Amino acid sequence: MKLNAKVNNLPVLTMNSLKLNAAPLDIDIEFKENRTLKPACLPKGITVESGVGSDELADRFKKLGIGNPKEMIVAGKYPIYNTQGFATGMGSDIDKLMKLTGTGADVYTIDSSYKSDSPILLHYVFADGDNVLDNTFIHAKEGSESTIIMYYSCDDLIADIKPGDDGKLAADKNTGLSDNLTADINDDRLGILTADKKGFSGNQTRVYLEKNAKVHLIKVQMLDKGFLFFDDIGGYSEADSSFEVTKLELGAGNVYDGLNEAQMGYRSDFRVNYGYIGLPDTVCDINYNDVFWGKKSNGVMRFNEALIGNAKKTFRGTVDFREGCKAASGDEQEDVLLFGEDIVNKTIPLILGEEEDVEGRHAATIGKLSDDMLFYMQSRGIDKRKAEELMVEASITSISSRIPSEELQARITQYIRNVFS
Amino acid sequence: MEIRKDTPIDIEKDKDGILLDDVNRELYDFKDEEKDEDFYKVDEGLTPDIIREISEEKNDPEWMREFRLKSLEIYNNIEVPDWGPPIDGLDMDRIVTYVRHKSDMKSDWNEVPEDIKNAFEKLGIPQAEREALAGVGAQYDSELVYHNVREDVKADGVIYTDMESALTGEYADMVKEHFMKLVPPTDHKFAALHGAVWSGGSFVYVPKGVKVDIPLQSYFRLNARGAGQFEHTLIIVDEEADLHFIEGCSAPKYNVANLHAGCVELYVARNAHLRYSTIENWSKNMYNLNTKRALVEEGGTIEWISGSFGSHESYLYPTSVLKGDDSHAEFTGVTFAGKGQNLDTGAKMIHIGRRTSSFIDTKSICKSGGISTYRSSVVIGKNAEGAKASVNCGSLMLDSISRSDTVPAIEMRTDKADVGHEAKIGRISDEAVFYLMSRGITEAEARAMIVSGFASPVSKELPLEYAAEMNNLIKLEMEGG
Incomplete structure (x- = not known):
């Protein structure tokens, strides 16, 4: 099917010459039949329902009261998002894509009784030529606490892991599900860079957090360079909830990332930890919006990135304070390390304010490794290449350390070392 | 609370009970019938x-x-x-x-x-x-x-x-x-x-x-x-x-x-x-x-x-094209948007030469339903080795019927340059107003003083006569007097 989509729309338009108002996503792909994750078993308190169609999903959002009529008031400012009842970062064109392709959603419901630090792993394994769309809705009920890892790779190493002996979860070749990640972190197969496989992975994930719910959503993308990967996330948080997103974009050559978080509830908390390494000949387009509606809501977004060779990256990050979000606090920081004469790095960090009683801040540092740091390292016998590797490793592992899996952390570290080897 | 009564002003109250005054612009609004x-x-x-x-x-x-x-x-x-x-x-x-x-x-x-x-x-x-x-x-x-x-x-x-x-x-x-x-x-x-x-x-x-x-x-x-x-x-x-x-x-x-x-x-x-x-x-x-x-x-x-x-x-958006090596640009600006105003201001810096440097420092203030947008772009060209750019923008909102947006863009086409950017949005701190009021200053004057201080990076760069005019304008906007 063909679709000329416009995604990652900047919440307020700016000068067209900057080419930052949106990103084109032209699709001309025959998608595989919908894949449905069928975990062998899930821990008690979590259920999954597969193949929920777009209309049915939209009805469920309505019944849950998701969507805010005030959004329509500022329709001129948000020409794209206002058409979505449950906004996502990439925007309504991804909804259209899911609907046109008949991609049903996997709906995970996390009961109030479920409180666990152990991660649930959804492993998406891709073969050469796979063109797949995945749609997921996670409904975290009041007071629940969960950690969900969505891992995208072209190998099935994790699937080799034996199911946990407590029988909670079983791994599946296509849908490796395990909360018992105990692979040998010295396995030399980890983090191997391959570029021979090609494909398309399009994902939409929405997370609804009821009062006091806590969700840590971890997404690690380590596909081959020949993949186009898009990840469209929407969050909707009620009072006293806590939503954390940890994201590592490491492999695919063409990446589109969008997130829209609506902090609706009083004292809701939202965190983003984002790590990205742009390899030569790769392109990445990011659009993350944190929208504050609830009083005393708090949001912190951290982006640590490295661009190598002629990598091209566009970053849009928005802290958006809506009228009534009194005493809200929003903070956004982007740090980009550059290693290449032909890189193109575009950044547009926005603060939008229609509420007086808020504290908002954004900051960006973009540049090469400082001469002072390089001199310090070289004076201790560390050559330039190794110094660069160490700095990128420090930057990215400060993000990946949020992943409660030694194996995945080891893979990421090994990946960085391979990039610089 | 007292406000100056020496010139006629319209007074309205916002929802927090703070006095907001429409600006008296007699000095500038006089008309000469042509x-x-x-x-x-x-x-x-x-x-x-x-x-x-x-x-x-x-x-x-x-x-x-x-x-x-x-x-x-x-x-x-x-x-x-x-x-x-x-x-x-x-x-x-x-x-x-x-x-x-x-x-x-x-x-x-x-x-x-x-x-x-x-x-x-x-x-x-x-x-x-x-x-x-x-x-x-x-x-x-x-x-x-x-x-x-x-x-x-x-x-x-x-x-x-x-x-x-x-x-x-x-x-x-x-x-x-x-x-x-x-x-x-x-x-x-x-x-x-x-x-x-x-x-x-x-x-x-x-x-x-x-x-x-x-x-x-x-x-x-x-x-x-x-x-x-x-x-x-x-x-x-x-x-x-x-x-x-x-x-x-x-x-x-x-x-x-x-x-x-x-x-x-x-x-x-x-x-x-x-x-x-x-x-x-x-x-x-x-x-x-x-x-x-x-x-x-x-x-x-x-x-x-x-x-x-x-x-x-x-x-x-005043634009500086830094074509020559070692050229330098600075932009210092303050924007005050009051009732009925939608002011979209900022700066553009284009670095072409080597070791070029630019610095943007802006302050935006909005009040009584005014809309203030800071918009900028900093572009570091492929040959601008050793370029440095810094952007610093602050926004002060004086009520919740106004709007303040910050839309800064940065584009870099070389790794041999450094760019830093920081933006903040906030309100007048209650503690600062309380401190000034405890020393006998009215609330309106205290707020005007704080706003003048916020805008001081601009006024201190102007010749004395013009700095005084700018401070007077801020006072007019804040007090209507």
């Missing part, structure tokens, strides 16, 4: 015939007449921007693009027509000239009515004249070589409009090595109802030279739209230094769609100081 017989005007609207009429009226050289007509063609083919404040209220068919007093430009203040003289006297321009300026140009509607420069500055070879004289005089070739080369009519719709209907403005040339110690100033007053002002300022600061140029603007308020689409082109040669200061206080029915750009050669420096207080809507 007698039709004293003024020459073209018809409303924009047609080739009107352009030809303006060109004939101004005795343009042939190339300028063609330039105007070509610009009109470009204007008709460019869309209105789909970003920024809406300008639906601006109907070009209702704008008079050329209005001039039938009197010629004078170099003796006593010869300026009485009505115009009164307007500038009220604004304190002649007094400022006597006390603090090396030269003054005063534009009333579409043409300059007064131009004068001190003899000692003239003796150094400094040229400061109106654009029309420059176009046909001794420096005609220099003008032709530079006119709308930095801001071509194809740049955007209102640059094309300017190219078609420009009138008035100043030409300045500072010869090599000459340092003008005291500022030059042009003051633009748009008095005619429903008219546009399209002055062109062209400044060339030659190698090793130094200049401070001040621009002031004001207009009375009418209930129909007025338009300002001026253009400023600044050429800063090798190791030269130019400071360009603006206190913009157009009336609140004004659409201010102004374009300012500087080209800086090796080792040169451009400094922009900008205070934006007036206008109904503004699009204003």
Whole structure:
């Protein structure tokens, strides 16, 4: 099917010459039949329902009261998002894509009784030529606490892991599900860079957090360079909830990332930890919006990135304070390390304010490794290449350390070392 | 709570019970009724015939007449921007693009027509000239009515004249070589409009090595109802030279739209230094769609100081093109958007040369439903090795019926450069207000003091007289007194 989509729309338009108002996503792909994750078993308190169609999903959002009529008031400012009842970062064109392709959603419901630090792993394994769309809705009920890892790779190493002996979860070749990640972190197969496989992975994930719910959503993308990967996330948080997103974009050559978080509830908390390494000949387009509606809501977004060779990256990050979000606090920081004469790095960090009683801040540092740091390292016998590797490793592992899996952390570290080897 | 009662003000309360005062702008909003017989005007609207009429009226050289007509063609083919404040209220068919007093430009203040003289006297321009300026140009509607420069500055070879004289005089070739080369009519719709209907403005040339110690100033007053002002300022600061140029603007308020689409082109040669200061206080029915750009050669420096207080809507982003190695640009700006205002301001920095550096420091304040947007772009080109850029913007919201947005863009095409950016949005701290009130200062005054302090990075860069004017404007906005 063909679709000329416009995604990652900047919440307020700016000068067209900057080419930052949106990103084109032209699709001309025959998608595989919908894949449905069928975990062998899930821990008690979590259920999954597969193949929920777009209309049915939209009805469920309505019944849950998701969507805010005030959004329509500022329709001129948000020409794209206002058409979505449950906004996502990439925007309504991804909804259209899911609907046109008949991609049903996997709906995970996390009961109030479920409180666990152990991660649930959804492993998406891709073969050469796979063109797949995945749609997921996670409904975290009041007071629940969960950690969900969505891992995208072209190998099935994790699937080799034996199911946990407590029988909670079983791994599946296509849908490796395990909360018992105990692979040998010295396995030399980890983090191997391959570029021979090609494909398309399009994902939409929405997370609804009821009062006091806590969700840590971890997404690690380590596909081959020949993949186009898009990840469209929407969050909707009620009072006293806590939503954390940890994201590592490491492999695919063409990446589109969008997130829209609506902090609706009083004292809701939202965190983003984002790590990205742009390899030569790769392109990445990011659009993350944190929208504050609830009083005393708090949001912190951290982006640590490295661009190598002629990598091209566009970053849009928005802290958006809506009228009534009194005493809200929003903070956004982007740090980009550059290693290449032909890189193109575009950044547009926005603060939008229609509420007086808020504290908002954004900051960006973009540049090469400082001469002072390089001199310090070289004076201790560390050559330039190794110094660069160490700095990128420090930057990215400060993000990946949020992943409660030694194996995945080891893979990421090994990946960085391979990039610089 | 007390507020000053020495001048009439409208008082309203916001939902927190804080007194908000509509601004008293008597100082700037006085109107001088224009007698039709004293003024020459073209018809409303924009047609080739009107352009030809303006060109004939101004005795343009042939190339300028063609330039105007070509610009009109470009204007008709460019869309209105789909970003920024809406300008639906601006109907070009209702704008008079050329209005001039039938009197010629004078170099003796006593010869300026009485009505115009009164307007500038009220604004304190002649007094400022006597006390603090090396030269003054005063534009009333579409043409300059007064131009004068001190003899000692003239003796150094400094040229400061109106654009029309420059176009046909001794420096005609220099003008032709530079006119709308930095801001071509194809740049955007209102640059094309300017190219078609420009009138008035100043030409300045500072010869090599000459340092003008005291500022030059042009003051633009748009008095005619429903008219546009399209002055062109062209400044060339030659190698090793130094200049401070001040621009002031004001207009009375009418209930129909007025338009300002001026253009400023600044050429800063090798190791030269130019400071360009603006206190913009157009009336609140004004659409201010102004374009300012500087080209800086090796080792040169451009400094922009900008205070934006007036206008109904503004699009204003002074641009510095750092072409030469080791060139430098600074932009320091404050924007205050009150009731009925939508001010979209900021700066653009384009780094082309090696080891170029730029620094942006802005403060935005909004109140009583005003909308203030800081918008900028910093572009580091592929060959700008060793470039450094820093952007710092702060926003202060004084109530929750106003809006403040920050939209800064950064583009880097080399890894051999460093860019830092920081922006903050916040409110006046209750503790600071309480502290001042506990020392006998009223709440309104305390808030005004805090806002003045917030804007001090700009005011401290201005000559004392202008800093005082800016602080007075902030006070007017805050207190209405």
